[in-house]
Amino acid sequence: MSELTIDSIQTTILDVPLVRPHKFATTVMDKQPLLLVEVRTSGGVIGFGEAVVPGGPWWGGESVETMKALIDGHMAPVVLGRSAEDITGIMLDIERVVAKATFAKAGVEVALHDAWARSLGVPVHTLLGGAYRDSVDVTWALGSAPIAEIIDEALAKLEQRMNFSFKLKMGALHPAADTQRVLAVVAALEGKAGVRVDINARWDRFTALRYLPQLADGGVELIEQPTPGDQIEVLAELSRILPVPIMADESVLTPHDALEVVRQQAAAVIAVKTTKCGGLQRSRDVVAIARAAGVACHGATSIEGPIGTAASIHFACSQPGINFGSELFGPLLFAEELLAEPLRYGDGKVALPQGPGLGVELNMDAVKTWTRN
Numbered sequence: 001m002s003e004l005t006i007d008s009i010q011t012t013i014l015d016v017p018l019v020r021p022h023k024f025a026t027t028v029m030d031k032q033p034l035l036l037v038e039v040r041t042s043g044g045v046i047g048f049g050e051a052v053v054p055g056g057p058w059w060g061g062e063s064v065e066t067m068k069a070l071i072d073g074h075m076a077p078v079v080l081g082r083s084a085e086d087i088t089g090i091m092l093d094i095e096r097v098v099a100k101a102t103f104a105k106a107g108v109e110v111a112l113h114d115a116w117a118r119s120l121g122v123p124v125h126t127l128l129g130g131a132y133r134d135s136v137d138v139t140w141a142l143g144s145a146p147i148a149e150i151i152d153e154a155l156a157k158l159e160q161r162m163n164f165s166f167k168l169k170m171g172a173l174h175p176a177a178d179t180q181r182v183l184a185v186v187a188a189l190e191g192k193a194g195v196r197v198d199i200n201a202r203w204d205r206f207t208a209l210r211y212l213p214q215l216a217d218g219g220v221e222l223i224e225q226p227t228p229g230d231q232i233e234v235l236a237e238l239s240r241i242l243p244v245p246i247m248a249d250e251s252v253l254t255p256h257d258a259l260e261v262v263r264q265q266a267a268a269v270i271a272v273k274t275t276k277c278g279g280l281q282r283s284r285d286v287v288a289i290a291r292a293a294g295v296a297c298h299g300a301t302s303i304e305g306p307i308g309t310a311a312s313i314h315f316a317c318s319q320p321g322i323n324f325g326s327e328l329f330g331p332l333l334f335a336e337e338l339l340a341e342p343l344r345y346g347d348g349k350v351a352l353p354q355g356p357g358l359g360v361e362l363n364m365d366a367v368k369t370w371t372r373n
């Protein structure tokens, strides 16, 4: 048995409180559940990954509970006894027993990368071809408080030089009221910072045709996934008629989805989440397709905690194709620090953590505190 043989894989659900409620089109979260995936090699090296979805199953059909069941019951038997460096083979074999479930697979795949990199004494980005940059720009997602409070939140972030661009979630209110709310924020930040919106696939084609031109005219700099994910042709139509870029998120989970978006010229930017894409390798396939077609990629988040965020930072910093910044702010939304040494944010960026593996160490007392009983 080699030192790299995986002899245990464990999953733990945490519920970590947020600094303020985070609102999506169909749900509000005041805590974020995380599924911590821990693999241990016979050489005693521990690798961590995080399986995490944004506040529940509304986004992609997975939740921490379904991910725990799939990993414990169906993926663990594939992983146990294999070598941590056999990531490609392990993930292909998992594909044979578990369809879709990309968020759960990402948790396992990242834990394998962390364990393998730690065994070699190198950072995870080394396994991805090396660091191409040592930090990445971070856009901040503003909350759903009254307009004045949202503007104050943005101005405070600008003042602290934490973020220089902002994203607003839409889709929870009537489209007319929602549009007015966003335009008021854009007007207040004009000349200070760019504002983009994410409609999380909640509008139909007619609603999008009616309100998106108003958002573009009012100065919104980018529109993320206004219409349903599978309606690529609607996204393409909107891309043709709007003067601002469209970002595809729900429309792209797989490399083939990326190919379809490229073929139909449906988006100028693709949101790449290492979670929804099923890990670092598959995210790289998505970025490669986008890059070949001249489509930009954004390092997006499903509100990962520090482990998932660190993995996404290693990914973003190793890929020239992640050329439209990131929203890797997840840990800043958490009220409790889970790391011994927090990720470093500042000057509109987050820094690539240094050291072996993901370059971050969990504070196991904090993990214990927020573990679900």
Ligand SMILES: [Mg+2]
Pocket: 198, 200, 224, 225, 249, 250, 271
């Ligand atoms: Mg999105």
